[in-house]
Amino acid sequence: MVKILAYSSPAMGHLFPTSVLLTELRSRGHDVALRTLAAGVATGRDLGFATEAVDPRIEALPLDDWKATNPEDALRRAQGTFARRAEYEVDDLRKAIDEVSPDVVIVDANCWGAAAVAEASGLPWLSFWAFLPYLSSEATPPYGPGLPPLPGEAGRVRDAQLRPQLSAVFNEAMVGPLNRIREQVGVPPVGTADDYVLRPPLMLVATAEPFEYVHPDWPDKIQLIGACDFDPAPKEVPDWLAAIDRRIVLVSTSSEFQGDTDVALMALTALADEPVHVVVTFPAGVPAGITVPANATVLEFVPHSLVLDRAAAAITHGGMGTTQKALVRGVPVCVAPQGRDQFEVARRVEVAGAGTQLLAEDLTPDRLRDKVRQTMTMIEGARRVAAGFAASGGVAHGADLIERRLLGQG
Template structure:
């Protein structure tokens, strides 16, 4: 039996996708230790993991990118958050390694300090990524603005011209603070953003093609296993069984980004449609929302039971909510507000698994039209559902952990 230590950043959207992998590790006889949000420790203990909270100083540093006036300013604010957390999560992982004495470590890619600490530790370690990977490729547009896939010679020329501009901005903002974190651990500096994902023998990427763009230059250490769709085992509300019309689920970010207007606009847009609109608002104030006769609003509702009956999911473009819908064959109307959501929304559109409406163009009439458009794309959503299932999920992830980390490390000469 091996001990696997998993370490997450302070976001449910990063813990929940990893839970099925941790469950599978435990099912195969491994001892699983977890460091995550304090509020989620009881749930992780109930699953049989050795769980403890990350340092409170980490949770105290929250995102404020929604205050930024443009995407570049938002990126700088997010990088500042990750850098501020890095000092704490590096030391936090050190302490966890001393306490748990793991055989391998699995780290959330957003915990920059913990990633550096895992590399400096010297034992086998892996990372997992539950959002679009900002990995440069000759086959896809430069990451960030959610550009459409190149078509023909002019499209490829566009990518060649924009790649150094867009990628250069990303690297100028991200690489210096990452290297400062690495220098504190005596690690070599990164020259390019792609190097940040290549230091580990294994990066578990929680998606699959063709929702992720097909590339010919994937690094060998990246294994796509499909999304993690676990959610807390909460009893669905009793009123759900009383609904006899098609459902539309509306979701917003679990980390505050001032996106409550998506719920307000969805209720207005769909008030006269022959559907019931079920909306969740975990990061906002429900008192600011007027609920129509065909609407239901809650801070949290388990998405699974709603999606099992849904004809469309309206998401903020978050990778977790979007992939959870597609994993059930439900088409998506993605309304990105920022962060990686532009890339998620564009992938929905490119896969013909739904529609895309930038938040800057969000209004009642446009959203109604985009929801209707998404509802015609169930076939594309089912195609993605099948691709996600074929990727192997938690079983494929644990196969990779066992073969690429545990077995390879044992077989290496001392």
């Protein structure tokens, strides 16, 4: 019997899509062990994985990029957190490997220390990407600010000029900290952020075309496996949701604090007189003293699939989890990106014709209302994206790749 050990970044938004892949592997008779955030241990055990929490010192280092004053500062803050966590991941994954004796190791792409240990172990291993890879591609705009694809010679010139500048920002933030960890573990240094991305023999990415751009120059080791949608919703619809007789707009905020509550609060105001019912979730905590209009329901948590199955549109901050959760159901999305990869997510929603984006500097109640109205007309684009997710083969394809390429089965 094959033993699989997965090491996840301490965030529900990373645990959930990873769990979809692990569930598929377990259904094939493989033993699955998981290391994840403490709040996710019960979820992992309920799914049948031998689950333990990561070293608590890792969770004690939260992302603080929401404090940044500009995108470069945000990137440095985020990568600095990953570097500090990596120091503790090294012994944490070594211990887990000793305890589990796995045949395959799956490492979250944000776990730099764990990736170095997996590489040094000599075991078959792969990286799992719950977010869009920042790997360079000559066929698309350089990663980061969410630039629109520009066809023809003008696009090639623009991208050729900007790509070295934007790559340098990633390299400056990543390469030094990465190599300090890699030297400590005893694996070769990397020269660029792209080098780090390409170290694993296999990369599984939780998205698919046409949401993700086409990258003909990416190697075959990079495989897109669809949305990896995870949402164990109860079988019964709650009475408050069943009683709603209008079109629903779901508004979601991040499960990790990112300062994105302003968008949700503005949505309550902007849509108060629209013929819709607004469902807003604040998983990081409902703000005190908010006024809830008659056509709205505000909750700390509700399984998003329950709402999205009845929704006409969603408003998200551009996190991959909720954005793709809507699109996999053919629900168009209005994205108000805050940082991280969210500008790239927002642009892909727009380019795919599956919704709209509204930047923070342009955010007003009137503009948000207009964007939501436009978004609700873009069902066909959302359905095309949903069809692309299905055509990717999903986690079954991902599990096939692990069995064939890393385990030599089939």
